[in-house]
Amino acid sequence: MSLLKILLMIGLTIAVLGCQKEEEKNNKKYLYVASGACYSGTGNTTYTATTASNVIFRLNLETGQYEGRIADFTTVEDSAGTTPVAVRDYDDEHLMVLIQHTTLRRIELIKKQLAGERRSYYTNTSAAAPYGALQTNVSDMVIVDDGLLIARTNAIEKLDTGKIRKAGNGTNAWVQGPGGDCSTSTVNMTSVTTIPTTANTVGYNILYTHSQNASSATNNRAGIIDGDTGWNGTLGCLDDQSTVAATAYPTAAVYMSNYNRVVIAYAGTNVTEQNSLYTYAVDTAATSNILSDAVNSFEDPSTLYGISAMTYDESTGHLYVASGGSVATNLTTGSIPYKIEKFSFDPTTKKFTRVSTSAFYSGNIESRCISSMAIGN
Numbered sequence: 390m391s392l393l394k395i396l397l398m399i400g401l402t403i404a405v406l407g408c409q410k411e412e413e414k415n416n417k418k419y420l421y422v423a424s425g426a427c428y429s430g431t432g433n434t435t436y437t438a439t440t441a442s443n444v445i446f447r448l449n450l451e452t453g454q455y456e457g458r459i460a461d462f463t464t465v466e467d468s469a470g471t472t473p474v475a476v477r478d479y480d481d482e483h484l485m486v487l488i489q490h491t492t493l494r495r496i497e498l499i500k501k502q503l504a505g506e507r508r509s510y511y512t513n514t515s516a517a518a519p520y521g522a523l524q525t526n527v528s529d530m531v532i533v534d535d536g537l538l539i540a541r542t543n544a545i546e547k548l549d550t551g552k553i554r555k556a557g558n559g560t561n562a563w564v565q566g567p568g569g570d571c572s573t574s575t576v577n578m579t580s581v582t583t584i585p586t587t588a589n590t591v592g593y594n595i596l597y598t599h600s601q602n603a604s605s606a607t608n609n610r611a612g613i614i615d616g617d618t619g620w621n622g623t624l625g626c627l628d629d630q631s632t633v634a635a636t637a638y639p640t641a642a643v644y645m646s647n648y649n650r651v652v653i654a655y656a657g658t659n660v661t662e663q664n665s666l667y668t669y670a671v672d673t674a675a676t677s678n679i680l681s682d683a684v685n686s687f688e689d690p691s692t693l694y695g696i697s698a699m700t701y702d703e704s705t706g707h708l709y710v711a712s713g714g715s716v717a718t719n720l721t722t723g724s725i726p727y728k729i730e731k732f733s734f735d736p737t738t739k740k741f742t743r744v745s746t747s748a749f750y751s752g753n754i755e756s757r758c759i760s761s762m763a764i765g766n
Contacts, residue, residue, distance in 0.1 A: 416766075417449075417766065418450040418451070418764060418765070418766060419447040419448060419449065419450055419456065419501075419764070419765060419766070420447065420448040420449075420450050420453075420700070420709060420729070420750075420762055420763075420764055421445060421446075421447050421459065421476050421478070421484055421501075421762065421763045421764070421765060422445065422446055422447070422448065422476070422711075422729070422756065422759055422761075422762050423445050423473040423474065423475065423476040423486065423759070423760050423761040423762070424441060424442035424443065424444050424445070424446070424473070424727075424755055424756050424757060424758060424759055424760065425438070425441050425442075425443055425462075425472035425473040425474050425489065425758070425760040425761070426438040426441050426472045426474065426489065426758065426760060427441070427474075427697040427698065427727075427758035427759060427760040428528070428577070428579050428600070428638075428640055428656075428697065429640065429656050429695030429696065429697045429712070429713055429720060429758070430600075430637075430638040430640060430655070430656030430657040430658070430663065430664075430695060430696075431600065431602050431603060431636070431638050431657065432636070432657055432658040432718055433656065433657070433658065433695045433713070433718050433719075433720055434718065434719040434720060434721055435695070435697070435713075435720050435721065435758050436720075436721055436757045436758040438470040438471070438472040438489060438490070439469065439470050440721065440757070441472055441757055441758055441760070442754065442755045442756060442757045442758075443461070443462040443463050443471065443472050443473065444458050444459075444460060444461050444462065444463070444473075444755050445458070445459040445460040445473055445476055445484070445486065445499070446458045446459060446755050446756075447459055447501075448729075448750055450702070450764060453729075453731075453749045453750045455750070455753065456503075457503040458503060458504065458755065459484065459499060459500075459501070459502070459503065459504070459505050460473070460486070460499050460504075460505060460507060461504075462488070468490060468493055470490055470491060471488060471489075471490045471493065472488070472489050472490070472760070473486050473487070473488055473489075473760065473761070474487050474488070474489045474527060474528055474529065474760045474761060475487035475527075475528070475529045475530045475760070475761040476761045476762070476763045477530065477531070477532050477763050478763045478764065478765035478766075479498060479532065481501075481766060482500060482501060483498040483499060483500060483501060484498070484499045484500075484501060484505075484763065484765070485497075485498055485499075485510065485530075485532065486498075486499055487527055487529070487530045487539065487761075489526060489527050489528075492514070493514075494512075494514050494523040494526075494527055495509060495510075495511065495512045495514075495523065496509075496510040496511040496512075496523075496530070496537075496539075497509060497510055498510050501765065501766070510552075511523070511548065511552055513554075518560075519554075520554055520556075520560055521554065522539055522546035522547075522548055522554045522562075523539070523541075523546075524541065525541045525542050525543070525544075526541065526542045527539060527540065527541050527542075528540045528541070528542070528577075528578060528579060528580070529578070529579070529580045529581050529761070530581065531581055531582050531583055533583060533591070533593060533616075534591070534592070534593075535549060535550060535591055536548045536549040536550050536555070537552075538563070538581050538583070538595060539581075540578040540579075540580065540581040540597065541562065541578065542576075542577060542578065543565070543566070543575045543576065543577075543578065544561070544562035544563075544564060544565040544566075544578065545562060545563055545564035545565075545578060545581055545595065545597060545614070545619075546562045546563055547562075547563035547619065555619070557618070557619035557620050557621055557622070557625070558620065558621050558622035559622075561622070562619075563619035563620070564595065564597070564614050564619050564620045564625070565620065566620070567612060567614060567620040567625065567626045568620075568623075568626065569624075569625075569626035570612070570626050570628060570629040571610075571612040571613075571614070571620070571626035571629050572626075573601075573608050574597070574599040574608070574610070574612055576599065576600065576601050576602055576608070577599065577600040577601070577602050578597055578598070578599055579598045579599065579600050579638075579639060579640050579641065580597065580598045580639075580640065580641045580642055581595065581596070581597045581598075582595075582596050582597075582642050582643060582644060583595060583596060583616065583644070584596050584613070584644045584651060584671055584673070584679075585644075585646075585671075585673050586616070586673050586674070586679075587673055587674050588673075588674055588675065588676050589615060589616055589617040590617055591616045591617055592616070593616040594613050594614065594615060594616045594627060594679070595613065595614040595615075595616055595619075596611060596612075596613055596642055596644070596651065597611065597612050597614070597642075598610075598611050598639035598640065598641065598642050598653065599611070599612065599639065600638040600639060600640070601638075602638075604635045604636045605632075605635060606631060606632065606634075606635040607631055609631070609632035609635070609636075609637065609638050609639060610629050610630060610631050610632055610639065611629065611630040611639055611642060611651075611653055611680075612626060612628070612629045612630075613626070613627045613628040613629070613679050613680070614626060614627065615627055615676075627675075627676055627677055627679055628675075628677055628678060628679040628680055630653070630669065630680050630683075632655065633655060633662045633665065633667060633683070633685070634655075634657075634660070634661070634662045634663060636657050636658070636660065636663060637655035637656070637657050637662050637663045637665070638655060638656055638657055638663075639653055639654070639655055640654050640655070640656045640696050640697060640698075641653075641654040641696065641697070641698055641699045642654070642699075643699050643700060643701040643708070644671070644701070645668075645701055645703075645706070645708070645734065646701075646703045647703055647706045647734075648668075648706075648734060648736050649670065649671050649673070650668045650669060650670055650671060650739075651668065651669045651671055651680060652666055652667070652668050652686070652699065652701070652708060653666075653667050653668075653669070654666055654696040654699055654710065655667065655696070656694075656695050656696045656697070656712075658718055659690050659694065659716055659718075661688075662685065662688065664688065664690045664693055664694050664695065664696065664712075665685055665686075665687065665688040665693075666685075666686050666687040666688070666693070666696075666708075666710070666732075666741060667683055667684065667685055667686060668683075668684050668686045668734075668739055669681065669682060669683055669684075670682040682739075684739040684740075686734070686739055686740050686741050687732065687740065687741040690716050691716060692712075692730060692743065693710060693712045693730060694712055694713050694715070694716045694717075695712050695713035695720050696710055696711065696712045697711050697712060697713075697727065697758055697759050697760065698710075698711040698759050698760060698761050698762050699711070699762070700762040700763055700764055702764050706733065706734060707731055707732065707733060707744065708731070708732045708733075708734065708741065709729055709730070709731055709732075709749065709762055709764075710729065710730045710731075710732065711727055711728070711729050711730075711758075711759035711762060712727065712728065712730065713725070713727055713728075713758075714726050714727055714728050714751075714752055720758070721757070724754075724757060725752075725757075726751075726752030726753055726754065726755075726756040726757050727752055727756045727757065727758050727759040728748045728749075728750060728751050728752045728756070729748060729749045729750040729752075729756075729759065729762070730743060730748055730749055731743070731744040731745065731749035732744065
């Protein structure tokens with residue numbers, strides 16, 4: 390064989406291997422974790438905006454291995470008390486991050502790289518015209534086809550794709566002080582997500598979880614709002630789901646598209662049903678009684694205590710749940726980090742099973758607390 394042919398074959402082999410490695414890199418998936426101030430149910434002490442790790446890091450989604458820090462909100466670049474409360478997969482190159490601060494609330498786009506470049510996306514905190522979507526403390530957000538939904542303490546804001554604030558009733562937020570079956574939901578909006586529907590033009594309804602921050606059999610609840618209208622002051626609440634126990638506080642919710650069921654996480658002290666995962670069937674064509682068939686799908690405080698965040702991988706059907714690292718009403722004692730558990734779901738029994746006998750991620754000094762998670766490339 391001539392030297393030229395040998396060199397060509399070597400070059401071709403190198404090119405093929407390079408393409409394979411690039412494809413593997415592009416196909417690799419991560420669990421992005423925001424370690425900011427969080428809520429783990431009333432009665433439990435958690436990390437605050439000044440005591441949380443206040444970073445975003447990523448884990449290998451297959452192995453759970455820690456792979457590095459994406460952003461650090463404790464440096465001179467940020468004011469003290471800057472804390473990431475929600476992280477979402479924005480596009481192939483960026484994460485979208487909702488940042489809480491007493492006065493400098495904002496949304497940023499951050500490169501999916503270690504020490505990724507950060508740039509501002511939205512900053513309007515004004516409580517006067519032009520009204521901002523970040524007027525009061527924020528807790529969660531979800532990206533939708535027609536914009537962005539942001540959970541504030543007592544309301545849900547909507548920005549359209551041009552970042553214009555949408556008002557549900559006059560100058561009020563898209564969802565503010567909803568009535569009907571959703572009343573009263575004005576104390577602590579702990580999470581916001583969406584569920585699909587064929588009953589309106591946008592194709593989704595808004596699902597939120599709300600804590601009264603006190604014992605309540607009715608106001609600790611999940612609510613469903615029409616995605617087309619929000620709460621317009623008279624109409625818009627389509628359904629609600631009261632808590633499973635008066636002192637079980639809803640902290641997070643996700644929709645499992647593979648099984649057409651919603652998961653709602655409840656957290657509280659170490660009492661029956663206060664630290665559990667309930668699932669509910671979803672009627673995607675209904676305009677009332679949308680949730681049904683409540684099932685206690687997992688309850689074991691030694692595994693999940695003080696649940697703070699969840700995310701769902703529809704490509705594998707796995708649920709990732711963040712919770713306190715100990716069974717104690719003060720989850721900061723000893724600076725114990727939060728952990729992440731990984732579950733599979735059985736659609737016949739409607740029960741979750743841990744994928745492993747140990748935590749998917751046992752935590753480190755960067756996971757105090759876990760306020761949000763997202764899956765992306």
